[in-house]
Amino acid sequence: MARWETTKAWLKTALAACKKYWQILAGFAAAIFLFVITRKVPNPKEVLDKSNESHKKEIDAIKNAHALEIRVREEATKRQKETIAVVEKAFKDADKELTVKKRKQVKKIIEENDGDPDTITKELSKLTGFKIEDH
Numbered sequence: 001m002a003r004w005e006t007t008k009a010w011l012k013t014a015l016a017a018c019k020k021y022w023q024i025l026a027g028f029a030a031a032i033f034l035f036v037i038t039r040k041v042p043n044p045k046e047v048l049d050k051s052n053e054s055h056k057k058e059i060d061a062i063k064n065a066h067a068l069e070i071r072v073r074e075e076a077t078k079r080q081k082e083t084i085a086v087v088e089k090a091f092k093d094a095d096k097e098l099t100v101k102k103r104k105q106v107k108k109i110i111e112e113n114d115g116d117p118d119t120i121t122k123e124l125s126k127l128t129g130f131k132i133e134d135h
Helices: 002-020 022-038 044-093 100-112 117-128
Strands: none
Touching: 002 022, 044 100, 044 117, 100 117
């Protein structure tokens, strides 16, 4: 009876290890499969080099995407500030003050229609009553 309990405990431990290290087992199985199919032992250095190269490409792609995201965000912030400056100038020229509420509405319009300057211009003109051009 004690022998069965020991065996059962060992099998549970082995199953847990297989679940944790399934990638290694799958790699080992793939190597054996390649050996059986080609009767050639795969060069572990080549496999490791390809894996490292793939990892490096993935990291570079992530870094490039992050840099692009930051650049797009900075450009959007710059456009928003420029547009608010144009609206403030139009109000100043008309001897009116841009209220906090209207400033929030302007920001909302710019954020909602970020990629569409024509819509921004039309909405801002409606809101302010001025002819405003977005750059």
